Structure formats: C-alpha cells, structure tokens
Amino acid sequence: MMAKRVISGLALLAAMFGPATAAMSAPIVMNETEAQTPALPPILNARERAATENRILAARLDTIIPAIMREQGIDVWLMVAREYFEEPVVASMLDAENMHARRRTILIFHDPGHGKPVERLTVSRYGLGGLFAPAWDPNKQPDQWQAAADLIAARDPAKIAINTSDLYQFADGMTLSQYEKFTGALPAALRSRIVSGEALAIRWLETRTPAEMEIYPSVLRTAHAVIAEAFSRAVITPGVTTAEQVQWWYRDRLLQLGLEPWFHPSVAIQRAGVKGMLEGAEVIQPGDLLWTDFGINYLRLNTDTQHLAYVLKPGERDAPAGLRQGLVNSNRVQDILRRQFAVGRSGNAALALARAEAVAAGLDPSIYTHPIGLHGHGAGPSIGFWDNQNADPRGSGVINANTAWSIELTTYAAVPEWGGQRVDFRSEENAFFDGKTVRFIDGRQTEITLIPSGQ
Known part of the structure; x- marks a missing residue:
C-alpha cells in the first residue's frame, strides 16, 4: 500500500526539471556487489535537492505518521522547537525551504480515528511548506501555549504524546521550560493523559520508505x-x-x-x-x-x-x-x-x-x-x-x-x-x-x- 502511494521521484523530477535531471533516469539500484572503482553519480543542484527532499518528506508524513500513531495507540502527538534549537524529530519534518523553526514552532498530529486522515497542525505563524496547516491566529488568542492547549482540549484525546526519554536522545526533545508552559496551559483533567512519545519518535526516524530506498543507492555510491x-x-x-x-x-x-x-x-x-x-x-x-x-x-x-x-x-x-x-x-x-x-x-x-x-x-x-x-x-x-x-x-x-x-x-x-x-x-x-x-x-x-x- 505504501509503495502505491509514493509518487516516483524520478518521474516528478523529470516533469519539473526536464533534461536537467536526465542523468537520474537510470538510477543505481540496490546490489550486493560493490564496484571496485565506482564513478561519481551526478550531484543534484539546490533546487533539485529541495524538490526531492520535499517529495520524500510529504510521502513520509502521509504514510508513516498514521501507521505509527495507530500502532502505538496515540491520539495526539505534540512537539515543540525553537529557532536554532530544533529537536531531532521536528528538524526532520521541516521542508527544504524552512531550514529552521520560526520563533517557537509547535507541531500537533491528531488522529481522529474511524479511518479518517491524521490532522497535521502547526501552532505557529507559518504553514511549513503546506505540509502542516497553520492553526493559530494571534489576533484571536495572543497566547501561543493557550492556543495549543485549546486545540488539544477540543479534541479530547485519551493519550497525548510528548517527546521525552531518558534512554534515547532522539526522543527527548521536550525541554523543561516548554513542558512547564504547555502543562500550565493544558486543562488539569488532560495532564494525566500525557505519555512519552519515545516509541513514536524512534519509529518515525528509523523507518525508511520506498522513495528513500529509491535514492539511497545513489547517495551511497x-x-x-x-x-x-x-x-x-x-x-x-x-x-x-x-x-x-x-x-x-x-x-x-x-x-x-x-x-x-x-x-x-x-x-x-x-x-x-x-x-x-x-x-x-x-x-x-x-x-x-x-x-x-x-x-x-x-x-x-x-x-x-x-x-x-x-x-x-x-x-x-x-x-x-x-x-x-x-x-x-x-x-x-x-x-x-x-x-x-x-x-x-x-x-x-x-x-x-x-x-x-x-x-x-x-x-x-x-x-x-x-x-x-x-x-x-x-x-x-x-x-x-x-x-x-x-x-x-x-x-x-x-x-x-x-x-x-x-x-x-x-x-x-x-x-x-x-x-x-x-x-x-x-x-x-x-x-x-x-x-x-x-x-x-x-x-x-x-x-x-x-x-x-x-x-
């Protein structure tokens, strides 16, 4: 199912850039035998790289997020990053044009269940390349944390995952200051529903998609x-x-x-x-x-x-x-x-x-x-x-x-x-x-x- 949903990166690049990416038309495929004197594959320019990265990221968000949230039984997954202090998971979710979080960026995934699509929301001033829907109007609610808490409370989740882990650095992105601000704004009845997002963070980062494995041999070559x-x-x-x-x-x-x-x-x-x-x-x-x-x-x-x-x-x-x-x-x-x-x-x-x-x-x-x-x-x-x-x-x-x-x-x-x-x-x-x-x-x-x- 995942493979069917991933658009061929080569076809997309060819459509966008035409002859400029002709060298990508014969991709290197996975193999067990390493070339003795391998030739250097063509290196993509900045625009081609951005197109490839954004395509792969969109496919990852579409396919991996619903699978792992349902696998782990999580209704809401919240992450926080600050400019130049992006935690590992958030950093991996920024599109190629957004190299850093802006000011404070809050990402929220919500699984409404019943086979409905997972909501991808950002409680920030920017929509992050169209991959996350902006869900905060500072004119209506100046307090960013309260806006995030209200959004979550309206969805009444049974489990709210945040990235905290003593064992894995990849899953320990929630800092003490941001945790205190978040829980301070969250209704008291929902605070007991907060759980570690350790498994979500690891599963998101470790999973490789067909689109990634299509280009990985060329990267390694x-x-x-x-x-x-x-x-x-x-x-x-x-x-x-x-x-x-x-x-x-x-x-x-x-x-x-x-x-x-x-x-x-x-x-x-x-x-x-x-x-x-x-x-x-x-x-x-x-x-x-x-x-x-x-x-x-x-x-x-x-x-x-x-x-x-x-x-x-x-x-x-x-x-x-x-x-x-x-x-x-x-x-x-x-x-x-x-x-x-x-x-x-x-x-x-x-x-x-x-x-x-x-x-x-x-x-x-x-x-x-x-x-x-x-x-x-x-x-x-x-x-x-x-x-x-x-x-x-x-x-x-x-x-x-x-x-x-x-x-x-x-x-x-x-x-x-x-x-x-x-x-x-x-x-x-x-x-x-x-x-x-x-x-x-x-x-x-x-x-x-x-x-x-x-x-």
Missing part, C-alpha cells in the same frame, strides 16, 4: 566514489602523503562537490612491526594497511563506510594473503550478523546470536552495528558497542522492518606475513532490512583496495 578516489594515487603518494592530509582531502573534496560530512573523516595506518593504529602526521609507506571511516549527508540520508587499502611494495601485485584473509573473516561475520535480523528481536539478542556463531566458527569478532538514515548514528536499537560486547540498555529495543543499518564490525587475526602480528580488520557497510532479509544498499568491500607504490 557517491560516498563510495569519494573513498575510491581517496584510496588512489590521485591522492596518496607513498612516502610523502600523511594520514591527516587524506583526512583533509576528504573535507576539501566534499566542499568542491557541494556535499557535507556528518563527522570528520578518519584515516589510520597499520604497519608490520608497529602496534596499533598510526594517525595524524604519520607518512603512508609501501606495505601499509590503510583504514578509513567516512560518511556524508546528502538528500537527508547519511552514509557510514569503513574500507581497507594496501600500499603495494615494489614488485608486489597483491596484498599479503594474511591481510586478504582478514577481510574475508570480517565479511563472514557480516553474513553471520545479517542472518540474525528478525522483526521483533532485540538488538541485544541479535548481538548474542551473531557473536556465538562467529566465535564457534573460530573467528575473533567485535560487533558494533547501528541504525542509519536521517542520522548517521540513527534511531533504533544498537547491536553491540566497540567497548561493550554484552547486552546494553540501548540494544533492548526491537528490530523493525523497513529500516537501514550500518553493518559495522571488526575481526582480529594474526597475519603470518607480519610475523604473526594481530591486525584489526574493520569493516562498515550500509544495508536495508525489509523484514525478511538484510541486503547491502550498494554492495560491500570484499577485496582490499590496492594502491601502487609507484616504484
């Missing part, structure tokens, strides 16, 4: 193409280039492309005979195993990828077999973890099952997988942490269908060619869980990238 460029002789000159120079190259490259990272890129070196990771001003040398962690935010979707590269020594044609086997091991743990995804299973349970199977197979894993989507470290249950491989309160939530994940983990292995040195084979790839299977959005790294020494 963009990140993969930039990583491929970083791990090449176009950027790295062995014996000259430092790890931090590659980090800042990423930042400059994204500026050129009109894109943004959601965290500062990481680049580090593992080297035979040297313990741990080398970073910063360390010069990259032939024989080094390089690691990068890189993510972008584009069209409101985030990527998070970790790849490995090997700098060939003079005369070498491939990475040492022990290093290649290390990546194979990490790929095996990815597959083991993917098999543990099940609707209704907690993140902690998936972690325990995956670790048990991996250890039984003779592997040495550390799993720290997280949801991804509107945020890089997204809303939803975590599956392990690098510093905690046991059950964690943040992993107690259940896995749901139509969610995206950053399959992030590592395995450790002794590398014979490095004198038995214990090496860290970090891997991170983004995937989609449709409720039955976990598929990579734009493939995964299965072969270590090779960088010629040039000698």
